[in-house]
Amino acid sequence: MNLRRKLAVSISALALTIGGGVLTAPPAAADEPxxxxxxxxxxxxxxxxxxxETINTHNCWWLGDYNLDMHWSxxxxxxxxxxxxxxxxNYxxxxxxxxxAYATISPGGKSSDSxxxxxxxxxxxxxxxxxxxxYFG
Structure with a gap:
């Protein structure tokens, strides 16, 4: 490798090392399985x-008990x-x-932004x- 190429490679490596913190993306928030x-x-x-979360296939729950009603997000x-x-x-x-029904979620249904x-x-x-x-009268 000639001197110019060695110098260019060294400068590039130094720039990547110094600027690496700026170029690195912050870790994404992990989704919960x-x-x-x-x-x-x-x-x-x-x-x-x-x-x-539930495995029950025939029951009802108040969403407010789980911080999931309109008073939360x-x-x-x-x-x-x-x-x-x-x-x-809806009550x-x-x-x-x-x-x-206000809305339904089909078996296998999912949404990351509903x-x-x-x-x-x-x-x-x-x-x-x-x-x-x-269930609630």
Whole structure:
């Protein structure tokens, strides 16, 4: 290798060493895994901050008990690894449930950014054919 080439390689290596900290991207926040037989709901996008997980295929839960209702940030991402759908429901505030599902998550469904109104403002999640009025009155 001639002198010019050695000098160029040395300068390049030095520049990479000095500037390496600037060029290195910060580590991405790791997503939290969801087991193959669970429904997992997250308070953050990109499958971070898992607040709820279940293997139960016929039950209902208040999302507020898991920091996932409209008073928090709602469901921002989800994975449904159950064999049944998960249904989101809205409580209309006068001791009645809306009889139409707010949103559904199909078996195998997932979203890393589900921050739409129906996901951020739902008040209960049910799995399978369970209905919130059968559980909460």
């Amino acid at each position: 969801c087991a193959s037989n669970k429904l997992c709901l997250y308070r953050s996008t990109l499958y971070r901050t898992m607040e709820f 709602g469901i921002q991402s989800y994975r449904n690894n159950l064999s049944v759908k998960a249904t989101l429901w 209309n505030g006068v001791q009645e449930w809306d009889t139409t 921050g739409t109104f129906r996901f951020t403002n739902s008040e209960a999640v049910c799995t399978g054919t369970a209905k919130p009025w059968d």
